[in-house]
Amino acid sequence: MxxxxxxYTKRRRLTLDDxxxxxxxxxxxxPRRFDIRLTLPPGLPPDAKVFVEAYRTHPPARMRFNFxxxxxxxxxxxxxxxxxxxxxxxxxxxxxxxxxxxxxxxRLLAYVARLRPQIPEVQPENRRGILHIHHxxxxxxxxxxxFSYSGYEPTLWIDSEADPARELARDPKFIAxxxxxxxxxxxxxxxxxxxDLAEDEEGWAGAWIRFARSVPGTAVPEPAADAExxxxxxxxxxxxxxxxxxxxxxxxxxxxxxxxx
Amino acid sequence: xxxxxxxxxxxxxEFRAYLVRLKENRTLAPPEFLLEGPEFxxxxxxxxxxxxxxxxxxxxxxxxxxxxxxxxxxxxPRATDVKFWSWLTLFLFDQVCPAGADGGRKPRxxxxxxxxxxxxxxxxxxLLANPYDVYRLHRDNxxxxxxxxxxxxxxxxxxxxxxxxxxxxxxxxxxxxxxTHLYIDPETGRPRRxxxxxxxxxxxxxxxxxxxxxxxxxxxxxxxxxxxxxxxxRFVQAAVEGDQADQAQxx
Numbered sequence: 001m002x003x004x005x006x007x008y009t010k011r012r013r014l015t016l017d018d019x020x021x022x023x024x025x026x027x028x029x030x031p032r033r034f035d036i037r038l039t040l041p042p043g044l045p046p047d048a049k050v051f052v053e054a055y056r057t058h059p060p061a062r063m064r065f066n067f068x069x070x071x072x073x074x075x076x077x078x079x080x081x082x083x084x085x086x087x088x089x090x091x092x093x094x095x096x097x098x099x100x101x102x103x104x105x106x107r108l109l110a111y112v113a114r115l116r117p118q119i120p121e122v123q124p125e126n127r128r129g130i131l132h133i134h135h136x137x138x139x140x141x142x143x144x145x146x147f148s149y150s151g152y153e154p155t156l157w158i159d160s161e162a163d164p165a166r167e168l169a170r171d172p173k174f175i176a177x178x179x180x181x182x183x184x185x186x187x188x189x190x191x192x193x194x195x196d197l198a199e200d201e202e203g204w205a206g207a208w209i210r211f212a213r214s215v216p217g218t219a220v221p222e223p224a225a226d227a228e229x230x231x232x233x234x235x236x237x238x239x240x241x242x243x244x245x246x247x248x249x250x251x252x253x254x255x256x257x258x259x260x261x
Numbered sequence: 262x263x264x265x266x267x268x269x270x271x272x273x274x275e276f277r278a279y280l281v282r283l284k285e286n287r288t289l290a291p292p293e294f295l296l297e298g299p300e301f302x303x304x305x306x307x308x309x310x311x312x313x314x315x316x317x318x319x320x321x322x323x324x325x326x327x328x329x330x331x332x333x334x335x336x337x338p339r340a341t342d343v344k345f346w347s348w349l350t351l352f353l354f355d356q357v358c359p360a361g362a363d364g365g366r367k368p369r370x371x372x373x374x375x376x377x378x379x380x381x382x383x384x385x386x387x388l389l390a391n392p393y394d395v396y397r398l399h400r401d402n403x404x405x406x407x408x409x410x411x412x413x414x415x416x417x418x419x420x421x422x423x424x425x426x427x428x429x430x431x432x433x434x435x436x437x438x439x440x441t442h443l444y445i446d447p448e449t450g451r452p453r454r455x456x457x458x459x460x461x462x463x464x465x466x467x468x469x470x471x472x473x474x475x476x477x478x479x480x481x482x483x484x485x486x487x488x489x490x491x492x493x494x495r496f497v498q499a500a501v502e503g504d505q506a507d508q509a510q511x512x
Contacts, residue, residue, distance in 0.1 A: 011473075011474070051476070053478075055432060057381075057428040057432075058340070058341075058378060058381075058384055058428075059339035059340045059341055059378075059394060060394050060395075060398055060428060060431070060432055061397075061398070062398060062432045062433075064478060087336075088339075097476050099476040106475050106476050106479065106480055107474060107475060107476075108473075108474060108475060108476055146379065147379065148378055148379045148380070148381060148384065150381075
């Protein structure tokens with residue numbers, strides 16, 4: 001049953017159509033800069049202030065940018081839109097706030113949070129997916145799955161040195177070898193380690209559970225939330241097998257290996 | 262002056278093993294040979310040198326680390342650099358896990374000494390990375406975050422636990438300034454009497470609610486205290502009139 005939400009604050013919710021953010025390419029030694037396309041809804045007071053915030057929870061960082069007022073939007077100069085507190089490859093999330101200055105100063109009049117920017121290095125097909133793929137130095141391993149990166153869960157990190165061309169995530173052999181394990185680790189996390197995650201159907205865990213349920217040919221039914229861990233492991237194992245079968249990963253791998261030979 | 266370093270894999274695992282053994286033998290000496298041995302650690306690049314010293318509280322430590330790296334033209338590594346922060350923990354081990362009068366130490370959970378960035382409910386617990394993270398978030402005015410920086414390194418305290426576990430609160434200049442205004446006595450630099458984890462928990466929940474309605478980063482702290490519910494009255498009064506008025510009322 002859907003929950004009816006009451007908006008007592010009269011705050012306007014900005015949408016992805018109103019705000020689009022793009023980061024500049026990552027260059028060694030220079031933090032990224034962001035550009036923003038901002039279309040504010042009609043009816044907001046012209047003197048209301050507009051702020052954009054970049055943030056992330058871990059490692060914690062936050063930057064705030066003044067974009068003038070609703071009636072007179074003013075983009076800070078490009079150099080002042082450098083994300084100096086985010087010098088590494090981990091992209092931040094963004095918030096946009098429109099705040100009252102006259103009737104009740106500081107009150108939020110319009111708001112949106114957890115905006116993911118477009119990143120030039122990320123392939124367009126990965127921008128709306130349920131698996132976020134990024135690169136950094138992993139100090140040994142070729143890949144690593146990370147659930148600690150708020151707003152980007154789960155993130156498949158690929159080692160920058162192993163994949164300087166950033167093509168590995170599209171390599172059929174890599175997909176065949178790694179993606180089933182990504183699915184297994186993710187479902188383990190959601191179904192066994194932190195079952196509360198799946199209760200948020202709108203969150204990332206809900207999206208992965210829906211994906212798991214949609215995989216055809218799973219041989220055993222999905223266990224109840226309070227089922228034994230052994231039963232959950234069996235179901236996850238069957239989902240992973242069904243996923244690999246449906247995508248014919250064994251054949252995909254064999255063909256790619258033959259082409260490489 | 263000592264050269265700051267970071268562990269290699271072998272150094273990190275030896276330090277982890279030491280922490281396990283320390284729980285069984287509380288007088289076991291820290292493995293200081295791990296700090297310098299080239300098979301166990303490596304120098305930072307660029308080089309950073311520091312004079313080890315005693316830190317009165319988390320604030321003084323964070324300021325020292327920030328100054329040390331800035332003097333070297335660098336930024337301290339973030340908390341995701343497990344090998345650096347674990348090395349620094351061993352470097353300052355007498356301050357993060359001090360020996361008692363009997364010579365024994367009381368090691369707590371491993372995440373306090375070796376960062377665990379993969380778990381949301383552990384990653385803010387490191388005794389050195391956490392105060393530095395908070396200091397860096399509020400580098401334009403770090404005193405506003407004193408509410409989570411006032412305690413000694415080895416005893417972060419309940420207020421710190423409650424506030425640093427709420428990342429939306431600890432990142433926001435307005436809420437941290439308000440929390441420091443309410444819960445820290447500016448004359449002593451120490452938490453006010455009665456400033457408990459329970460109170461901080463209530464404050465955190467309230468700020469999460471307020472953040473849906475107000476742009477908290479730029480609130481006027483003095484004005485905003487007037488909007489707080491009755492159960493904050495004692496701290497508001499102490500903040501406005503000083504702790505003596507608060508104590509007289511309590512008496």
